[in-house]
Amino acid sequence: MKLTILGAGFSGQAIAEAFRTVTGDIVGTTRSAEKAEQLRQQGIRPLIFDGQAIDAALSARLAETTHLVQSIAPGQAGDPLLRAGVPPLATLCPRLAWAGYLSTVGVYGDHGGAWVDEDTVLNPVSVRSRERVEAEDGWLTAGDVAGVPVAVLRLAGIYGPGRNTFWNFEEGTARRLIKPGQVFNRIRVEDIGASALFLAERKMGGIFNITDDEPAPPQDVVTEAARLMGVAPPPEIPFETAQLSPMARSFYGENKRVSNAKLKALGFSFAYPNYRVSLADLWRDGRWRGRRSGE
Template sequence: MNLFVIGFGYTAQRVVDLHGSGFSRITGTVRSAEKRALLAADDIYLFDGTRPADATLAKAAQADIVLISVPPGSGDDPALTAFGDAITTGRARRVIYLSTVGVYGDHQGAWIDEATPLAPEHDRVQARVRVEQEWQARIGDRLTVLRLGGIYGPGRNALVELRAGRARRIVKPGQVFNRIHVDDAAAAVMAAVRCGKGGAWNIVDDEPAPPQDVIAYAAKLMGVAPPPELAFDSAELSPMARSFYASNRRIRNIRAKQELGLVFTYPTYRAGLDALWAAGEGR
């Protein structure tokens, strides 16, 4: 299988690091020359949102699997605009789009699943829904949408934030968030590669949890006092950070387990943090 990756971000890079041996060739795009130099690969091309070079489009058309991990812009989606025709008419049997559980909007802490109507509340998640729908209209059952919870893992976790002095225990009564360890997100991508049908699946762990609990557990592992609780109403947050707290829901992952055959290595944030601490994170 040839894999073409649009955007070697945190999750896409983890897919390659853990499962790259399952592909005969891996090509793709990055936004900057600096990132390309870090990857040190000849088959990585620059893509800044404008029309790609013909050689880049040819690689996309020749791919058996396409993984799209770049977020949409404020207007037309750059990946869809640049690569839509090449992928639609190309040989890809599976196009995997990494989306977000934010497309469901706010449900006041209630449990929801893939049958729940999409109700995006902000521009960035409204754009996600448009992109999901536009890819679906173009390629139909060849499309797999993975709606990811908050991604954490090596280098990006509560242990690292605590050690750096950036962690805050912001408390909004009743608020929970859905999370997923990056290794389980990568496993979901590979499950989608193997799956014989398209669809949309929620990729979240088993336990939506209050954000302050995650920080407190990380502090316990480190043997340090957790930061004091800070009321949400008095917390200084960026508009984007504050918007995350406007949506509150508990998301089921049953369909992903049943239809993609997923068995999560880290079914709770505690399991994930335990493994990260054992690996030396936050020390």
């Protein structure tokens, strides 16, 4: 198995860690030499890729890749492997046996707190979510044309070692925003890696929600973290009066409960099925500090 990860950030590195149990041939792309060295220290062979032109080194690697994970957001220009002028997937990756595309549960849009699953009609609100829908469709179509199973992994809010509520307390940014009825799903980053490996080993394609079992109000997560730390939770702040960036406020404009039943029915078991189990695990051994890596 030769795994290539386009965009080896927070999620991509967790996927590499999971795949390391079955292969030592892992390449990950990044945009900077500094981050390339960080990948090298983690046993990931780095290639510099800015998400634009595919150079000779990356082209050569793609030609021998058997398993591919695409984690780079499309942006206005579209997906870097599906843009005009880029060879078809079968030409670019002639040995490809499976591909995974990392998307977001944001493609569902707002459903007023109702449950959604992979068959729910999409209602993307933000521009970035609409771009993700286009990229999802492009990858599924490219897989069909190439005869390669493509799994679209729709990820909930990602957290884990180095990126979590404990860090918010450490940095003085923890807040309890109250918007009645608002819930979010979350996903521990290690479960992203494990689910990608699960699907890859079975050569499964299609759309899969990668999320925990329990959508919950965001303030409950902050309160639980405070309890574990033995500190007082921050005061409640009404959403209407909270100072938020436009992007942060847009997240609160989408309210839904995302089901992971499809993946679990295939036999996958989440190691961190809810935020309480996960926060307790992170706090118990201090792994919450992790590496402060970006996506």
